Amino acid sequence: MAEASIAPVTASGPAPETGASFDAVVIGAGFSGMYMLHRLRGLGLTARVYEAGDGVGGTWYWNRYPGARCDVESVEYCYSFSEELRQEWDWTERYPSQPEILRYAEHVADRFDLRRDMRFRTRVTRAAYDEAASRWRVETDRGDRVTGRFLITAVGCLSDARVPGIPGAGSFRGDSHHTGRWPHEEVDLAGRRVAVIGTGSSGIQIIPVLAERAAQVTVFQRTPNFTIPAWNRPLDPGYARWVKDNHAEIRRSMRDSLFGIAAPFNTGSALAASEQERLAELEARWAHGGPGFLGAFGDTAVDPRANELVAEFVREKIRQTVEDPRVAELLSPRDHPIGTKRPCFDTDYYATFNRPNVRLVDVRTTPIEEITQTGLRTAEATYEVDTIVYATGYDALTGPLLAIDITGRGGTALREKWAAGPRTYLGLMTAGFPNLFTITGPGSPSVLSNMFVSIEQHVDWIAGCLRHLAGTGATVIEADPGAEDAWTRHVGEVAAQTLFPRADSWYLGANIPGKPRVFLPYPGGVGAYRVICDEVAAKGYEGFVLSP
């Protein structure tokens, strides 16, 4: 069986629109599509937003699996554009749970009356640039046929859920669920024997919760991941008040930072520090928990020896936590430097393997050969289960864009143009596809950052660009191929200066068979990237071609 993308089911809804024309068509009603719509309205432009789900929220609409939670702190994982919104919304936990983030998305949609320009349960299937009319012709799976002067993708970086092509998967008689397409109704796990395939961020979050609810959990691990404790807790109201009162300063530091978070990142060297200093710094950051752990030293991301010191600190924590030394060793990552795969942040992940109802199967040495009607068979044993959870990830960044049949000038398909990997200018546009903007597209910091910081930066930049076009009388903007070549090269060069290319990660497309191995996000940091984008705009959109 081939690896498959899981398309969500679409259902009935309002009658399809044909012949309508808008200033902009936006694809996706997650946090980027919602804010884009708000800004388009502010510019006096008309817009239609299409969304495959039955509501707003994007990632947080689909990822309803038990334990789903953001690993950026709630007070930082939210919009900053509205003072009133910031003042009226109160988070309840240090790290927001999926239901709370979804409530926030729904609150924003209500507050800014966003839904009236949105069409739900509607998937954009095709978008073709009509050169004569300088408009995008957009088609959906429900029969909509509309045009937009601008086409803005707000499709999310991690929305194309993938299940591996394991032979026999279709014959399984129990339930199977992908974490990114979790059912809306309660999944009954009591008394069940559950298999979990995958130990990335989703697996690491769901496994401890499943272990508490199910009779037995068998974890099929191919690659162990480094995970740092989140130490989630109720949000201290005094701290929340302080953040609101000091919002401008905190946001400024997030925007200027590497990853869009406020946690301080040291520049000092792990190698230069004495053992005592190094352990003290790492212990303090471990005790604080969350993404700030990786900011203990400035050379962790670039120097293998510095990285190994930090990695070994985490392995020692695993050995201290997991009672069975064999299991502790299996859980200890040794094939990639820490931080080169997306770091995970957990609640009780390693301790969960001390429970009698949890077992770990190493499918690196004994691969899953077949899924049978009643379970999974590896090279060594068979495992009878009632439920299979696929925590097997996504075709990241390019997957959701290439799932749409997008054609630009001369009928060139985006799939064709990006056959050897995505080519963009600033991750915002791609040459040959005029007036197509890609919010948090490949070649921008996107997944290497707090998504809210990157989303707001891109949406604000696009809104500024549209204002500039209106002011100058230009109607078409397009990336210059030379500027695009230089940017694409630059993204690769910056990645090559780091340890990122040493991991087989989804950042590089390594999780999707046949996907070109290209570092997808821009690793230069959100602060530096923002400066570049602002300079481009200040120089009259240097590297873009504007025409009447």
Ligand code: N01
């Ligand atoms: O997916 P992943 P994810 N047999 O691709 C394994 C964001 N996120 O959904 O490493 C056996 O990371 C695969 O193994 P390997 C976050 O950016 C954020 O967990 O390829 N195993 C891996 O272990 C994150 O990085 C949050 O060897 C197979 C796992 O499946 C991104 O989403 C929460 C397999 C996939 O891990 C994706 O995370 C959740 C096979 N055939 C997600 N195929 C928070 O904010 C794949 N695997 C907290």
